[in-house]
Amino acid sequence: MDARLGFSVSPIAVDLPYSEPVAEPVVRLRNFVRRFGANTIIDGLDLDIAPGEFIALLGRSGSGKTTLLRTLAGLDEVRGQDVEVPDSRAVVFQDARLLPWKPVWKNVSLGLKGDKVRDRAEAALKEVGLGHRLDAWPLTLSGGEAQRVALARALVREPKLLLLDEPFAALDALTRYRMHDLVLSLWRAHRPAVLIVTHDVEEAIALADRVLVLDKGRIVAQEHIAAPRGERSGLSGRLREKLLSYLGGDDHRTGVLRFGPLAEAAE
Amino acid sequence: MAVSTWGSQGTSRAVPGILLERIGGRWVSPLLLLLLWELGSRSGFIPERTLAAPSAVIGTLMEMLLSGELPSNLLVSFARVAAGLLIGVGLGLVLGLIAGLSRSGEMAVDPLMQIKRTIPALALTPLFIVWFGIGETPKVALIAFGTIFPVYLNLYSGIRSVDLRLLDAGKSFGLSRWEQVWHIVLPSALTSLLVGLRYALSVSILVLVVAEQINASAGLGYLINNARDFMRTDIIVVCLMVYAILGLGADWLVRTIEARALVWRPSIVEQ
Numbered sequence: 001m002d003a004r005l006g007f008s009v010s011p012i013a014v015d016l017p018y019s020e021p022v023a024e025p026v027v028r029l030r031n032f033v034r035r036f037g038a039n040t041i042i043d044g045l046d047l048d049i050a051p052g053e054f055i056a057l058l059g060r061s062g063s064g065k066t067t068l069l070r071t072l073a074g075l076d077e078v079r080g081q082d083v084e085v086p087d088s089r090a091v092v093f094q095d096a097r098l099l100p101w102k103p104v105w106k107n108v109s110l111g112l113k114g115d116k117v118r119d120r121a122e123a124a125l126k127e128v129g130l131g132h133r134l135d136a137w138p139l140t141l142s143g144g145e146a147q148r149v150a151l152a153r154a155l156v157r158e159p160k161l162l163l164l165d166e167p168f169a170a171l172d173a174l175t176r177y178r179m180h181d182l183v184l185s186l187w188r189a190h191r192p193a194v195l196i197v198t199h200d201v202e203e204a205i206a207l208a209d210r211v212l213v214l215d216k217g218r219i220v221a222q223e224h225i226a227a228p229r230g231e232r233s234g235l236s237g238r239l240r241e242k243l244l245s246y247l248g249g250d251d252h253r254t255g256v257l258r259f260g261p262l263a264e265a266a267e
Numbered sequence: 268m269a270v271s272t273w274g275s276q277g278t279s280r281a282v283p284g285i286l287l288e289r290i291g292g293r294w295v296s297p298l299l300l301l302l303l304w305e306l307g308s309r310s311g312f313i314p315e316r317t318l319a320a321p322s323a324v325i326g327t328l329m330e331m332l333l334s335g336e337l338p339s340n341l342l343v344s345f346a347r348v349a350a351g352l353l354i355g356v357g358l359g360l361v362l363g364l365i366a367g368l369s370r371s372g373e374m375a376v377d378p379l380m381q382i383k384r385t386i387p388a389l390a391l392t393p394l395f396i397v398w399f400g401i402g403e404t405p406k407v408a409l410i411a412f413g414t415i416f417p418v419y420l421n422l423y424s425g426i427r428s429v430d431l432r433l434l435d436a437g438k439s440f441g442l443s444r445w446e447q448v449w450h451i452v453l454p455s456a457l458t459s460l461l462v463g464l465r466y467a468l469s470v471s472i473l474v475l476v477v478a479e480q481i482n483a484s485a486g487l488g489y490l491i492n493n494a495r496d497f498m499r500t501d502i503i504v505v506c507l508m509v510y511a512i513l514g515l516g517a518d519w520l521v522r523t524i525e526a527r528a529l530v531w532r533p534s535i536v537e538q
Contacts, residue, residue, distance in 0.1 A: 073439045090440065097436035101454040101531045110450060111440045137531045157440070 026051050026160050026193045027072060030082035034067055034217070041067045043217035051160065052191040056204030059214035060247055065197045068214065069165050072195065089161040090154035094169050096146035098138035098153075105134045108153045124156035125149070127189075128182060144175040148182065155186060162187075164196040168203070180206055184229060201240045201247075205232055213246040221246040319501035324508070327501040336490075341509060343486040344475060347403065348513070351410025352471050356464065358411070359418025366419070367426030367456070368448065380419055388413030388470075389477050396481060406478040413474040414467035421463025425456030458532075461525050468517035476510060 027049035034042035041064045049055055059065040070076045071083065073091045098107045108121040125131050128148040138146060147167060154162055164183070168176040184207065187194055198204055204211045205225065213221040223239060225232065301321050307313040308320030315323070331337035362380065365372035388409055395405040429452045437447045479488020487506045494502035 075435055075438055091436070093432070093436060095432065097432055099433060099451060099454070101457075101529075102450070103531075110437070111442045111446060137533070139531065139533050153440070 023051050025049055026086045028084040032081055032083060041217050045218060049193045049195060051193055054187060054194045054207060054209045056208035056211045057195060057197045057214055058201060058204050058211060058243060058247060063214045064217040065214050069163055069197050073163050086160035088157060088159045089163060090157045090159040091163045091165060092150045092154050092167045094166040096150040098146055098149055100139050103135045103137060104149055107138060107149060108156050120156055124152040128152045143171055147171065147179065155190060159192050162192040162194045166197055201243050205239055211243060213243060316498060316500065319504055323501050324504045328505045331505060340486050340490050344479065347406050348410060348471050348475050350407045352414055354411035355414030356418050356467055359415040360422060363419045363422030367423045380416065384416055388474055401482040405481060409478045410471050410474045413470045417463045417466035417470060421459045422456055425459025426452055429455045457528055461521060465521040468521060469514060472510060472514050
Protein backbone atom coordinates (compact mmCIF):
# COMPACT_ATOMS: atom_id res chain seq x y z
CA MET A 1 0.00 0.00 0.00
CA ASP A 2 1.34 3.36 -1.00
CA ALA A 3 0.73 5.69 1.91
CA ARG A 4 0.77 8.75 -0.30
CA LEU A 5 -2.24 7.56 -2.15
CA GLY A 6 -4.41 7.50 0.93
CA PHE A 7 -6.10 4.37 -0.26
CA SER A 8 -5.17 0.76 -0.69
CA VAL A 9 -6.09 -1.60 -3.42
CA SER A 10 -6.82 -5.27 -3.29
CA PRO A 11 -8.24 -6.17 -6.66
CA ILE A 12 -9.01 -9.81 -6.04
CA ALA A 13 -10.98 -9.35 -2.89
CA VAL A 14 -12.67 -12.69 -3.15
CA ASP A 15 -9.47 -14.56 -2.67
CA LEU A 16 -7.66 -12.06 -0.52
CA PRO A 17 -9.82 -10.34 2.05
CA TYR A 18 -8.14 -7.11 3.07
CA SER A 19 -8.23 -8.01 6.74
CA GLU A 20 -10.70 -9.86 8.87
CA PRO A 21 -12.61 -7.30 10.95
CA VAL A 22 -11.70 -7.56 14.59
CA ALA A 23 -15.21 -7.22 15.91
CA GLU A 24 -17.91 -9.73 15.07
CA PRO A 25 -19.18 -8.64 11.65
CA VAL A 26 -22.83 -7.52 11.46
CA VAL A 27 -23.14 -8.93 7.98
CA ARG A 28 -21.54 -12.14 6.89
CA LEU A 29 -22.07 -13.74 3.50
CA ARG A 30 -20.19 -16.83 2.40
CA ASN A 31 -20.28 -18.17 -1.12
CA PHE A 32 -23.63 -16.52 -1.66
CA VAL A 33 -25.34 -17.45 -4.91
CA ARG A 34 -28.51 -16.05 -6.35
CA ARG A 35 -30.08 -17.27 -9.55
CA PHE A 36 -33.16 -16.32 -11.48
CA GLY A 37 -33.81 -19.18 -13.86
CA ALA A 38 -30.69 -19.64 -15.95
CA ASN A 39 -29.30 -16.24 -14.98
CA THR A 40 -26.80 -16.21 -12.18
CA ILE A 41 -27.11 -12.78 -10.65
CA ILE A 42 -24.84 -13.24 -7.65
CA ASP A 43 -22.08 -15.75 -8.09
CA GLY A 44 -20.26 -17.01 -5.02
CA LEU A 45 -20.00 -13.75 -3.13
CA ASP A 46 -18.23 -13.33 0.20
CA LEU A 47 -18.88 -10.22 2.23
CA ASP A 48 -18.16 -9.09 5.77
CA ILE A 49 -19.35 -5.79 7.12
CA ALA A 50 -17.95 -4.68 10.47
CA PRO A 51 -20.11 -2.78 12.95
CA GLY A 52 -20.12 0.91 12.15
CA GLU A 53 -18.37 0.42 8.83
CA PHE A 54 -19.39 2.62 5.89
CA ILE A 55 -19.30 0.71 2.64
CA ALA A 56 -20.10 1.87 -0.85
CA LEU A 57 -21.11 -0.70 -3.41
CA LEU A 58 -20.41 0.30 -6.99
CA GLY A 59 -21.59 -1.57 -10.00
CA ARG A 60 -23.05 -1.21 -13.43
CA SER A 61 -26.70 -1.91 -14.13
CA GLY A 62 -27.18 -5.64 -13.96
CA SER A 63 -24.10 -6.22 -11.85
CA GLY A 64 -26.29 -7.65 -9.10
CA LYS A 65 -26.09 -4.77 -6.64
CA THR A 66 -29.86 -4.41 -6.29
CA THR A 67 -30.18 -8.15 -5.75
CA LEU A 68 -27.48 -8.07 -3.11
CA LEU A 69 -29.19 -5.19 -1.34
CA ARG A 70 -32.54 -6.96 -1.39
CA THR A 71 -30.90 -9.96 0.20
CA LEU A 72 -29.31 -7.87 2.92
CA ALA A 73 -32.65 -6.12 3.47
CA GLY A 74 -34.33 -9.47 3.97
CA LEU A 75 -36.68 -8.87 1.06
CA ASP A 76 -35.65 -12.02 -0.77
CA GLU A 77 -35.61 -15.42 0.81
CA VAL A 78 -32.23 -17.03 1.25
CA ARG A 79 -32.89 -20.69 1.71
CA GLY A 80 -29.99 -22.88 2.71
CA GLN A 81 -27.34 -20.21 2.24
CA ASP A 82 -24.72 -18.90 4.56
CA VAL A 83 -26.14 -15.44 5.12
CA GLU A 84 -26.08 -13.53 8.37
CA VAL A 85 -27.72 -10.14 8.62
CA PRO A 86 -28.75 -8.32 11.80
CA ASP A 87 -32.41 -8.20 12.78
CA SER A 88 -32.36 -4.47 13.15
CA ARG A 89 -31.81 -3.10 9.69
CA ALA A 90 -33.41 -0.38 7.69
CA VAL A 91 -33.52 0.60 4.06
CA VAL A 92 -33.67 3.93 2.29
CA PHE A 93 -34.77 3.43 -1.29
CA GLN A 94 -34.07 5.59 -4.30
CA ASP A 95 -37.69 6.70 -4.32
CA ALA A 96 -38.56 7.60 -0.76
CA ARG A 97 -41.49 5.13 -0.68
CA LEU A 98 -43.45 7.04 1.91
CA LEU A 99 -47.06 6.01 2.38
CA PRO A 100 -48.95 8.98 0.93
CA TRP A 101 -51.97 8.42 3.18
CA LYS A 102 -50.03 8.76 6.40
CA PRO A 103 -48.68 12.07 7.67
CA VAL A 104 -44.92 12.33 7.85
CA TRP A 105 -44.54 11.35 11.50
CA LYS A 106 -46.68 8.23 11.05
CA ASN A 107 -44.51 7.24 8.13
CA VAL A 108 -41.47 7.58 10.32
CA SER A 109 -43.03 5.59 13.13
CA LEU A 110 -44.45 2.91 10.82
CA GLY A 111 -44.33 -0.45 12.53
CA LEU A 112 -42.70 0.87 15.70
CA LYS A 113 -43.93 -0.76 18.86
CA GLY A 114 -44.23 0.73 22.29
CA ASP A 115 -45.29 4.09 23.63
CA LYS A 116 -43.96 7.58 22.89
CA VAL A 117 -43.88 6.61 19.24
CA ARG A 118 -44.68 10.15 18.17
CA ASP A 119 -41.92 11.55 20.34
CA ARG A 120 -39.40 9.18 18.82
CA ALA A 121 -40.57 10.08 15.33
CA GLU A 122 -40.34 13.75 16.18
CA ALA A 123 -36.81 13.38 17.49
CA ALA A 124 -35.73 11.55 14.34
CA LEU A 125 -37.37 14.15 12.12
CA LYS A 126 -35.67 16.95 14.03
CA GLU A 127 -32.39 15.23 13.44
CA VAL A 128 -32.88 15.41 9.69
CA GLY A 129 -34.07 19.00 9.98
CA LEU A 130 -37.74 18.33 9.42
CA GLY A 131 -39.12 18.89 12.90
CA HIS A 132 -41.56 21.40 11.44
CA ARG A 133 -43.09 19.00 8.90
CA LEU A 134 -44.32 16.44 11.39
CA ASP A 135 -47.93 16.52 10.24
CA ALA A 136 -47.32 17.27 6.56
CA TRP A 137 -48.64 14.90 3.89
CA PRO A 138 -45.84 13.13 2.00
CA LEU A 139 -47.10 14.26 -1.40
CA THR A 140 -46.50 17.86 -0.40
CA LEU A 141 -42.79 17.26 0.28
CA SER A 142 -39.97 18.04 -2.13
CA GLY A 143 -37.75 15.19 -3.32
CA GLY A 144 -35.01 16.11 -0.85
CA GLU A 145 -37.46 16.40 2.04
CA ALA A 146 -39.05 13.06 1.20
CA GLN A 147 -35.62 11.44 1.18
CA ARG A 148 -34.82 13.01 4.55
CA VAL A 149 -38.06 11.60 5.94
CA ALA A 150 -37.00 8.21 4.59
CA LEU A 151 -33.69 8.63 6.43
CA ALA A 152 -35.52 9.53 9.63
CA ARG A 153 -37.76 6.50 9.18
CA ALA A 154 -34.69 4.31 8.89
CA LEU A 155 -32.82 5.87 11.81
CA VAL A 156 -35.69 5.87 14.26
CA ARG A 157 -35.27 2.09 14.34
CA GLU A 158 -31.65 2.45 15.56
CA PRO A 159 -30.53 -0.09 12.95
CA LYS A 160 -27.30 -2.01 13.18
CA LEU A 161 -27.28 -2.07 9.39
CA LEU A 162 -28.45 0.84 7.26
CA LEU A 163 -28.93 0.07 3.58
CA LEU A 164 -29.09 2.94 1.13
CA ASP A 165 -30.22 2.02 -2.38
CA GLU A 166 -29.06 4.82 -4.67
CA PRO A 167 -30.81 7.17 -2.27
CA PHE A 168 -29.69 10.41 -3.86
CA ALA A 169 -29.76 9.50 -7.53
CA ALA A 170 -32.98 11.39 -8.16
CA LEU A 171 -31.89 14.57 -6.37
CA ASP A 172 -30.31 17.65 -7.85
CA ALA A 173 -26.58 18.14 -7.30
CA LEU A 174 -26.84 20.72 -4.53
CA THR A 175 -29.39 18.72 -2.54
CA ARG A 176 -27.26 15.63 -3.08
CA TYR A 177 -24.19 17.24 -1.47
CA ARG A 178 -26.28 18.39 1.47
CA MET A 179 -27.62 14.86 1.85
CA HIS A 180 -24.07 13.49 1.85
CA ASP A 181 -23.24 15.73 4.80
CA LEU A 182 -26.45 14.76 6.53
CA VAL A 183 -25.84 11.04 6.07
CA LEU A 184 -22.30 11.35 7.37
CA SER A 185 -23.36 13.29 10.46
CA LEU A 186 -26.16 10.82 11.16
CA TRP A 187 -23.73 7.96 10.70
CA ARG A 188 -21.29 9.54 13.15
CA ALA A 189 -24.06 10.07 15.67
CA HIS A 190 -25.59 6.58 15.46
CA ARG A 191 -22.78 4.44 14.09
CA PRO A 192 -24.75 1.88 12.16
CA ALA A 193 -22.94 -0.16 9.56
CA VAL A 194 -23.87 1.48 6.28
CA LEU A 195 -23.98 -0.02 2.82
CA ILE A 196 -24.74 2.49 0.12
CA VAL A 197 -25.44 1.23 -3.37
CA THR A 198 -24.52 3.78 -5.97
CA HIS A 199 -23.27 4.16 -9.49
CA ASP A 200 -21.69 7.49 -8.68
CA VAL A 201 -17.96 6.99 -8.08
CA GLU A 202 -17.56 10.46 -6.54
CA GLU A 203 -20.30 9.72 -4.08
CA ALA A 204 -18.67 6.43 -3.11
CA ILE A 205 -15.31 8.12 -2.57
CA ALA A 206 -16.79 11.00 -0.60
CA LEU A 207 -18.70 8.79 1.82
CA ALA A 208 -17.22 5.37 2.33
CA ASP A 209 -14.47 3.68 4.33
CA ARG A 210 -14.41 0.91 1.81
CA VAL A 211 -15.57 0.84 -1.79
CA LEU A 212 -16.59 -2.46 -3.32
CA VAL A 213 -16.95 -2.94 -7.05
CA LEU A 214 -19.47 -5.55 -8.07
CA ASP A 215 -19.41 -7.03 -11.52
CA LYS A 216 -21.28 -10.05 -12.84
CA GLY A 217 -22.28 -11.00 -9.32
CA ARG A 218 -18.76 -10.96 -7.91
CA ILE A 219 -16.76 -8.42 -6.01
CA VAL A 220 -13.99 -7.65 -8.46
CA ALA A 221 -12.22 -5.00 -6.42
CA GLN A 222 -12.26 -3.21 -3.14
CA GLU A 223 -10.57 -0.02 -2.06
CA HIS A 224 -9.98 1.06 1.50
CA ILE A 225 -9.95 4.80 1.86
CA ALA A 226 -7.92 5.89 4.84
CA ALA A 227 -7.93 9.61 4.18
CA PRO A 228 -10.43 11.48 6.35
CA ARG A 229 -13.60 12.65 4.65
CA GLY A 230 -13.24 16.23 3.53
CA GLU A 231 -9.59 15.67 2.56
CA ARG A 232 -10.36 13.32 -0.24
CA SER A 233 -10.55 15.72 -3.14
CA GLY A 234 -6.82 15.17 -3.80
CA LEU A 235 -7.08 11.44 -4.16
CA SER A 236 -10.40 11.29 -5.86
CA GLY A 237 -9.05 11.81 -9.38
CA ARG A 238 -6.72 8.87 -9.28
CA LEU A 239 -9.01 6.62 -7.31
CA ARG A 240 -11.90 7.46 -9.55
CA GLU A 241 -9.96 6.35 -12.59
CA LYS A 242 -9.07 3.13 -10.90
CA LEU A 243 -12.61 2.40 -9.84
CA LEU A 244 -13.97 3.32 -13.23
CA SER A 245 -11.59 0.92 -14.83
CA TYR A 246 -12.96 -1.88 -12.67
CA LEU A 247 -16.46 -0.80 -13.49
CA GLY A 248 -15.51 -1.17 -17.13
CA GLY A 249 -15.70 -4.91 -16.59
CA ASP A 250 -13.26 -7.24 -18.33
CA ASP A 251 -11.69 -4.49 -20.36
CA HIS A 252 -9.75 -2.69 -17.67
CA ARG A 253 -8.08 -0.32 -20.12
CA THR A 254 -11.08 1.73 -21.07
CA GLY A 255 -11.99 3.28 -17.75
CA VAL A 256 -15.36 4.18 -19.13
CA LEU A 257 -18.62 3.31 -17.48
CA ARG A 258 -20.38 1.17 -20.03
CA PHE A 259 -24.00 0.22 -19.93
CA GLY A 260 -24.33 -2.86 -22.06
CA PRO A 261 -27.84 -3.68 -23.30
CA LEU A 262 -27.52 -7.22 -21.98
CA ALA A 263 -26.58 -5.99 -18.55
CA GLU A 264 -29.57 -3.66 -18.53
CA ALA A 265 -31.94 -6.45 -19.46
CA ALA A 266 -30.63 -8.72 -16.75
CA GLU A 267 -31.53 -6.38 -13.93
CA MET B 268 -67.17 28.15 -12.02
CA ALA B 269 -63.95 30.08 -12.34
CA VAL B 270 -64.74 32.08 -9.21
CA SER B 271 -63.19 29.77 -6.70
CA THR B 272 -60.00 28.59 -8.32
CA TRP B 273 -57.74 31.17 -6.76
CA GLY B 274 -59.89 32.02 -3.78
CA SER B 275 -59.47 28.56 -2.39
CA GLN B 276 -55.71 28.60 -1.92
CA GLY B 277 -55.33 30.18 1.49
CA THR B 278 -56.61 28.13 4.37
CA SER B 279 -58.96 30.88 5.57
CA ARG B 280 -60.52 31.15 2.13
CA ALA B 281 -60.66 27.47 1.37
CA VAL B 282 -64.01 26.86 3.03
CA PRO B 283 -66.07 29.48 1.17
CA GLY B 284 -64.23 28.57 -2.01
CA ILE B 285 -65.16 24.92 -1.76
CA LEU B 286 -68.67 25.81 -0.67
CA LEU B 287 -69.14 27.96 -3.73
CA GLU B 288 -67.76 25.21 -5.92
CA ARG B 289 -70.02 22.59 -4.34
CA ILE B 290 -73.28 24.52 -4.17
CA GLY B 291 -73.12 27.67 -6.28
CA GLY B 292 -71.04 26.47 -9.19
CA ARG B 293 -72.77 23.15 -9.61
CA TRP B 294 -76.28 24.55 -9.49
CA VAL B 295 -76.01 27.31 -12.06
CA SER B 296 -76.77 25.33 -15.20
CA PRO B 297 -79.68 23.29 -13.75
CA LEU B 298 -81.30 26.51 -12.58
CA LEU B 299 -80.96 27.93 -16.07
CA LEU B 300 -82.69 24.87 -17.49
CA LEU B 301 -85.57 25.30 -15.01
CA LEU B 302 -85.95 28.90 -16.06
CA LEU B 303 -86.23 27.98 -19.75
CA TRP B 304 -88.76 25.24 -18.89
CA GLU B 305 -90.92 27.68 -16.94
CA LEU B 306 -90.82 30.15 -19.82
CA GLY B 307 -91.84 27.37 -22.21
CA SER B 308 -94.84 26.41 -20.06
CA ARG B 309 -95.94 30.00 -19.50
CA SER B 310 -95.89 30.77 -23.22
CA GLY B 311 -97.91 27.63 -23.96
CA PHE B 312 -95.03 26.07 -25.86
CA ILE B 313 -95.14 23.08 -23.49
CA PRO B 314 -98.76 21.87 -22.85
CA GLU B 315 -99.54 20.92 -19.24
CA ARG B 316 -100.57 17.33 -20.08
CA THR B 317 -97.16 16.83 -21.65
CA LEU B 318 -95.19 18.39 -18.83
CA ALA B 319 -96.31 20.57 -15.93
CA ALA B 320 -94.57 23.90 -15.39
CA PRO B 321 -91.92 24.08 -12.67
CA SER B 322 -94.09 26.47 -10.68
CA ALA B 323 -97.00 23.99 -10.81
CA VAL B 324 -94.61 21.22 -9.83
CA ILE B 325 -93.40 23.23 -6.86
CA GLY B 326 -97.03 23.85 -5.82
CA THR B 327 -97.74 20.12 -6.00
CA LEU B 328 -94.53 19.41 -4.14
CA MET B 329 -95.57 21.69 -1.28
CA GLU B 330 -99.00 20.06 -1.15
CA MET B 331 -97.52 16.58 -1.07
CA LEU B 332 -95.02 17.63 1.55
CA LEU B 333 -97.64 19.21 3.80
CA SER B 334 -100.08 16.31 3.46
CA GLY B 335 -97.29 13.94 4.46
CA GLU B 336 -97.83 11.90 1.33
CA LEU B 337 -94.37 12.52 -0.04
CA PRO B 338 -92.33 12.12 3.18
CA SER B 339 -93.98 8.83 4.09
CA ASN B 340 -93.51 7.34 0.63
CA LEU B 341 -90.00 8.72 0.37
CA LEU B 342 -89.15 7.04 3.63
CA VAL B 343 -90.37 3.72 2.26
CA SER B 344 -88.18 4.09 -0.84
CA PHE B 345 -85.27 5.27 1.23
CA ALA B 346 -85.52 2.26 3.50
CA ARG B 347 -85.47 -0.03 0.43
CA VAL B 348 -82.31 1.60 -0.90
CA ALA B 349 -80.66 1.60 2.49
CA ALA B 350 -81.40 -2.07 3.13
CA GLY B 351 -80.36 -3.08 -0.38
CA LEU B 352 -77.16 -1.08 -0.21
CA LEU B 353 -76.28 -2.37 3.21
CA ILE B 354 -76.51 -5.95 2.01
CA GLY B 355 -74.99 -5.33 -1.43
CA VAL B 356 -72.09 -3.16 -0.29
CA GLY B 357 -71.46 -5.44 2.68
CA LEU B 358 -71.27 -8.53 0.47
CA GLY B 359 -69.18 -6.66 -2.09
CA LEU B 360 -66.72 -5.66 0.62
CA VAL B 361 -66.43 -9.16 2.02
CA LEU B 362 -66.07 -10.82 -1.39
CA GLY B 363 -63.65 -8.14 -2.60
CA LEU B 364 -61.48 -8.64 0.48
CA ILE B 365 -61.52 -12.41 0.09
CA ALA B 366 -60.65 -12.33 -3.60
CA GLY B 367 -58.18 -9.47 -3.22
CA LEU B 368 -56.22 -10.76 -0.27
CA SER B 369 -55.87 -14.44 -1.03
CA ARG B 370 -55.11 -16.48 -4.12
CA SER B 371 -57.46 -19.28 -3.20
CA GLY B 372 -60.13 -16.73 -2.38
CA GLU B 373 -59.67 -15.28 -5.83
CA MET B 374 -59.98 -18.73 -7.40
CA ALA B 375 -63.20 -19.33 -5.51
CA VAL B 376 -64.89 -15.96 -5.75
CA ASP B 377 -63.79 -14.24 -8.92
CA PRO B 378 -65.20 -16.69 -11.50
CA LEU B 379 -68.61 -16.52 -9.80
CA MET B 380 -68.51 -12.75 -9.76
CA GLN B 381 -67.55 -12.62 -13.42
CA ILE B 382 -70.50 -14.87 -14.26
CA LYS B 383 -72.74 -12.72 -12.14
CA ARG B 384 -71.49 -9.64 -13.94
CA THR B 385 -72.82 -10.90 -17.26
CA ILE B 386 -76.36 -11.03 -15.88
CA PRO B 387 -77.94 -7.57 -15.66
CA ALA B 388 -79.47 -7.20 -12.21
CA LEU B 389 -82.80 -6.06 -13.62
CA ALA B 390 -83.11 -9.15 -15.82
CA LEU B 391 -83.52 -11.13 -12.62
CA THR B 392 -86.72 -9.29 -11.72
CA PRO B 393 -89.08 -12.06 -12.89
CA LEU B 394 -87.09 -14.74 -11.11
CA PHE B 395 -86.96 -12.71 -7.90
CA ILE B 396 -90.72 -12.19 -8.05
CA VAL B 397 -91.20 -15.94 -8.38
CA TRP B 398 -88.85 -16.52 -5.45
CA PHE B 399 -89.71 -13.68 -3.14
CA GLY B 400 -93.23 -12.67 -4.15
CA ILE B 401 -94.16 -9.05 -4.69
CA GLY B 402 -93.42 -7.60 -1.28
CA GLU B 403 -90.35 -5.73 -0.10
CA THR B 404 -87.95 -8.66 -0.42
CA PRO B 405 -87.52 -8.73 -4.22
CA LYS B 406 -87.00 -4.96 -4.30
CA VAL B 407 -84.30 -5.04 -1.64
CA ALA B 408 -82.79 -8.17 -3.17
CA LEU B 409 -82.57 -6.55 -6.60
CA ILE B 410 -80.80 -3.50 -5.19
CA ALA B 411 -78.44 -5.69 -3.20
CA PHE B 412 -77.72 -7.84 -6.23
CA GLY B 413 -77.02 -4.83 -8.42
CA THR B 414 -74.67 -3.13 -5.98
CA ILE B 415 -72.44 -6.07 -5.07
CA PHE B 416 -70.43 -6.02 -8.23
CA PRO B 417 -69.21 -2.42 -8.46
CA VAL B 418 -68.03 -2.58 -4.85
CA TYR B 419 -66.48 -6.02 -5.29
CA LEU B 420 -64.65 -5.23 -8.52
CA ASN B 421 -63.23 -1.91 -7.42
CA LEU B 422 -62.09 -3.18 -4.05
CA TYR B 423 -60.56 -6.29 -5.60
CA SER B 424 -58.69 -4.41 -8.30
CA GLY B 425 -57.74 -1.71 -5.81
CA ILE B 426 -56.15 -4.31 -3.55
CA ARG B 427 -54.38 -5.98 -6.44
CA SER B 428 -52.97 -2.78 -7.86
CA VAL B 429 -51.20 -1.89 -4.63
CA ASP B 430 -47.75 -0.43 -5.25
CA LEU B 431 -45.36 -3.35 -4.71
CA ARG B 432 -42.53 -0.96 -3.92
CA LEU B 433 -44.47 0.32 -0.94
CA LEU B 434 -45.07 -3.27 0.17
CA ASP B 435 -41.33 -3.94 -0.13
CA ALA B 436 -40.65 -0.90 2.02
CA GLY B 437 -43.16 -2.14 4.59
CA LYS B 438 -41.56 -5.59 4.60
CA SER B 439 -38.10 -4.10 5.03
CA PHE B 440 -39.35 -2.40 8.20
CA GLY B 441 -40.55 -5.71 9.54
CA LEU B 442 -44.30 -5.22 9.17
CA SER B 443 -46.23 -8.44 9.60
CA ARG B 444 -48.57 -9.56 6.85
CA TRP B 445 -51.59 -8.09 8.60
CA GLU B 446 -49.79 -4.86 9.31
CA GLN B 447 -48.94 -4.66 5.63
CA VAL B 448 -52.59 -5.16 4.73
CA TRP B 449 -53.78 -2.65 7.29
CA HIS B 450 -51.20 0.11 6.73
CA ILE B 451 -50.49 -0.29 3.03
CA VAL B 452 -52.90 -2.47 1.04
CA LEU B 453 -56.25 -1.27 2.35
CA PRO B 454 -55.48 2.47 2.36
CA SER B 455 -54.17 2.21 -1.18
CA ALA B 456 -57.34 0.36 -2.26
CA LEU B 457 -59.57 2.98 -0.67
CA THR B 458 -59.48 5.38 -3.61
CA SER B 459 -60.67 2.65 -5.90
CA LEU B 460 -63.24 1.39 -3.39
CA LEU B 461 -64.82 4.82 -3.16
CA VAL B 462 -65.24 4.90 -6.93
CA GLY B 463 -67.03 1.56 -6.61
CA LEU B 464 -69.16 2.89 -3.79
CA ARG B 465 -70.22 5.89 -5.81
CA TYR B 466 -71.10 3.64 -8.71
CA ALA B 467 -73.05 1.32 -6.39
CA LEU B 468 -75.08 4.24 -5.08
CA SER B 469 -76.14 5.33 -8.54
CA VAL B 470 -76.93 1.72 -9.48
CA SER B 471 -79.02 1.37 -6.34
CA ILE B 472 -81.24 4.28 -7.33
CA LEU B 473 -81.56 3.02 -10.89
CA VAL B 474 -82.62 -0.41 -9.65
CA LEU B 475 -84.95 1.19 -7.10
CA VAL B 476 -86.86 2.97 -9.85
CA VAL B 477 -87.50 -0.26 -11.73
CA ALA B 478 -88.02 -2.44 -8.66
CA GLU B 479 -90.63 -0.07 -7.32
CA GLN B 480 -92.74 -0.58 -10.40
CA ILE B 481 -93.38 -4.13 -9.16
CA ASN B 482 -96.82 -3.91 -7.68
CA ALA B 483 -95.81 -1.46 -4.98
CA SER B 484 -98.32 -0.16 -2.48
CA ALA B 485 -96.05 2.52 -1.13
CA GLY B 486 -92.95 4.38 -2.17
CA LEU B 487 -92.01 6.74 -4.94
CA GLY B 488 -92.68 4.15 -7.63
CA TYR B 489 -96.18 3.69 -6.30
CA LEU B 490 -96.77 7.44 -6.47
CA ILE B 491 -95.54 7.55 -10.04
CA ASN B 492 -97.70 4.62 -11.12
CA ASN B 493 -100.75 6.25 -9.59
CA ALA B 494 -99.98 9.60 -11.17
CA ARG B 495 -99.60 7.96 -14.54
CA ASP B 496 -103.11 6.54 -14.28
CA PHE B 497 -104.46 10.05 -13.62
CA MET B 498 -102.18 11.78 -16.14
CA ARG B 499 -100.76 13.93 -13.35
CA THR B 500 -97.48 15.02 -14.93
CA ASP B 501 -96.85 17.37 -12.01
CA ILE B 502 -96.75 14.47 -9.53
CA ILE B 503 -94.59 12.44 -11.87
CA VAL B 504 -92.15 15.32 -12.14
CA VAL B 505 -92.13 15.77 -8.36
CA CYS B 506 -91.19 12.10 -7.97
CA LEU B 507 -88.55 12.36 -10.67
CA MET B 508 -87.16 15.34 -8.79
CA VAL B 509 -87.04 13.32 -5.62
CA TYR B 510 -85.21 10.53 -7.43
CA ALA B 511 -82.78 13.11 -8.69
CA ILE B 512 -82.33 14.54 -5.21
CA LEU B 513 -81.72 11.05 -3.89
CA GLY B 514 -79.02 10.70 -6.52
CA LEU B 515 -77.46 14.01 -5.62
CA GLY B 516 -77.61 13.10 -1.96
CA ALA B 517 -75.83 9.85 -2.64
CA ASP B 518 -73.19 11.70 -4.61
CA TRP B 519 -72.78 14.22 -1.81
CA LEU B 520 -72.40 11.39 0.67
CA VAL B 521 -69.53 9.81 -1.24
CA ARG B 522 -67.90 13.18 -1.85
CA THR B 523 -67.98 13.86 1.87
CA ILE B 524 -66.48 10.48 2.63
CA GLU B 525 -63.83 11.05 -0.04
CA ALA B 526 -62.97 14.49 1.26
CA ARG B 527 -62.34 13.00 4.68
CA ALA B 528 -60.72 9.74 3.66
CA LEU B 529 -58.53 11.06 0.86
CA VAL B 530 -57.44 14.25 2.55
CA TRP B 531 -53.84 13.31 1.82
CA ARG B 532 -54.28 13.71 -1.92
CA PRO B 533 -53.24 17.10 -3.22
CA SER B 534 -56.31 18.36 -5.02
CA ILE B 535 -55.83 18.96 -8.69
CA VAL B 536 -58.58 21.58 -8.70
CA GLU B 537 -57.04 23.65 -5.97
CA GLN B 538 -53.58 23.92 -7.46
